[in-house]
Amino acid sequence: MSGTSYDGVDVALINTDGEEIGRVGGTLYRPYTEDERQLIRRAMAQSANLAERSERPGALAEAEALVTRSHAEAVETFLAANGVAAGDIGVVGFHGQTVRHDPQRRLTVQLGDGAALARRLGIAVVHDFRAADVAAGGQGAPFMPAFHRAMVRLLAEPHPVGIINIGGVANLTSIDGDELVACDTGPGNALIDDFLRLRSGSSHDADGRAAAAGRVDEAAVARILAHPFFAQPPPKSLDRNAFQHWIAQDAKLAGKSLEDGAATLTALTAAAIARASELLPRAPASYIAAGGGIRNPVLMRMLVERLAPATLKTADAVGWSGDALEAQGFAYLAVRSLYGLPLSYPGTTGVPTPMTGGVLARP
Numbered sequence: 001m002s003g004t005s006y007d008g009v010d011v012a013l014i015n016t017d018g019e020e021i022g023r024v025g026g027t028l029y030r031p032y033t034e035d036e037r038q039l040i041r042r043a044m045a046q047s048a049n050l051a052e053r054s055e056r057p058g059a060l061a062e063a064e065a066l067v068t069r070s071h072a073e074a075v076e077t078f079l080a081a082n083g084v085a086a087g088d089i090g091v092v093g094f095h096g097q098t099v100r101h102d103p104q105r106r107l108t109v110q111l112g113d114g115a116a117l118a119r120r121l122g123i124a125v126v127h128d129f130r131a132a133d134v135a136a137g138g139q140g141a142p143f144m145p146a147f148h149r150a151m152v153r154l155l156a157e158p159h160p161v162g163i164i165n166i167g168g169v170a171n172l173t174s175i176d177g178d179e180l181v182a183c184d185t186g187p188g189n190a191l192i193d194d195f196l197r198l199r200s201g202s203s204h205d206a207d208g209r210a211a212a213a214g215r216v217d218e219a220a221v222a223r224i225l226a227h228p229f230f231a232q233p234p235p236k237s238l239d240r241n242a243f244q245h246w247i248a249q250d251a252k253l254a255g256k257s258l259e260d261g262a263a264t265l266t267a268l269t270a271a272a273i274a275r276a277s278e279l280l281p282r283a284p285a286s287y288i289a290a291g292g293g294i295r296n297p298v299l300m301r302m303l304v305e306r307l308a309p310a311t312l313k314t315a316d317a318v319g320w321s322g323d324a325l326e327a328q329g330f331a332y333l334a335v336r337s338l339y340g341l342p343l344s345y346p347g348t349t350g351v352p353t354p355m356t357g358g359v360l361a362r363p
């Protein structure tokens with residue numbers, strides 16, 4: 001898995017029949033180098049004009065080769081480190097790198113050559129998870145809810161349980177018995193990452209240090225939260241770069257110090273998640289948070305404050321892997337795809353009926 005933060009590739013191994021989750025194996029993280037990130041960033045910028053999901057003009061072809069190669073390396077390193085043979089792996093779920101997500105145009109573009117990955121690894125690969133959903137009129141995101149439901153079955157939490165995943169884009173799943181409601185909530189780490197890169201050259205606000213030293217401009221948070229996206233009930237989804245325009249228009253934000261800007265964008269991220277939680281059919285009593293965002297203590301503190309009186313635990317605190325959860329999720333979805341089971345639902349992506357998806361590439 002490589003998410004919209006394009007920080008690196010996460011590998012995870014799980015045992016599943018596509019319904020129940022059995023033994024969960026090791027994980028591996030293969031970060032992108034700064035050059036690799038720059039290439040993906042260029043590909044994202046150039047994907048703005050794509051009309052067709054298969055087009056690969058400009059940097060897109062080179063970025064796709066990088067995505068395929070880096071995922072192959074990550075899986076090979078993982079197998080060697082864990083003493084697992086390729087022949088012991090039933091299937092690899094290969095999400096690919098999203099460079100464009102525009103469900104209104106029925107377009108979602110993930111870079112990565114599934115057939116080439118299957119040949120190189122000698123393992124069957126399921127890829128292109130989101131295409132069928134978007135083609136059928138769904139939002140194409142979020143895709144973790146079916147997996148979250150299977151994971152929550154293993155816990156004793158009272159329902160509804162809210163699962164928050166803070167990647168580049170943040171999303172929320174509510175699990176109430178078997179019923180799933182989900183949506184993207186708005187920015188995850190993407191705004192904070194972009195602001196930090198612009199102002200200090202760092203890839204992210206490590207441990208929330210800049211935000212911790214700044215002051216939140218609540219008026220700016222309220223101004224951006226007034227965007228109609230935040231009032232829309234679930235399901236809904238967003239392109240990673242959708243927020244850019246909203247933020248760029250905010251002149252006051254542009255004039256802020258590194259610290260105040262980071263604090264304000266961190267508060268906006270927490271507030272957007274809390275706002276989405278208010279739009280759920282039933283308020284969860286407890287939340288579990290995963291994704292790289294949980295490593296940001298300022299973001300977590302703000303989230304705890306804004307979700308109270310509901311409680312918030314980290315994925316790691318309930319015995320899950322906060323970092324590898326999405327990689328495990330796409331492994332689960334790959335197996336569901338093999339069996340033709342639904343990946344998305346009317347309540348999670350707005351697709352008219354429960355929808356399977358994914359494309360199988362054999363080695």
Ligand SMILES: Nc1ncnc2c1ncn2[C@@H]1O[C@H](COP(=O)(O)OP(=O)(O)O)[C@@H](O)[C@H]1O
Pocket residue numbers: 002003004005006007008166167168169189190193203204205206207208290291292293295296297323326
């Ligand atoms: N120590 C940390 N402090 C603050 N933020 C962090 C830290 N570690 C990771 N992150 C954030 O998490 C992001 C990666 O999260 P991840 O869940 O991999 O997102 P994605 O699914 O979009 O790839 C980084 O870009 C960064 O913003």
Ligand SMILES: [Mg+2]
Pocket residue numbers: 001002003004005006007008009292
């Ligand atoms: Mg990541």
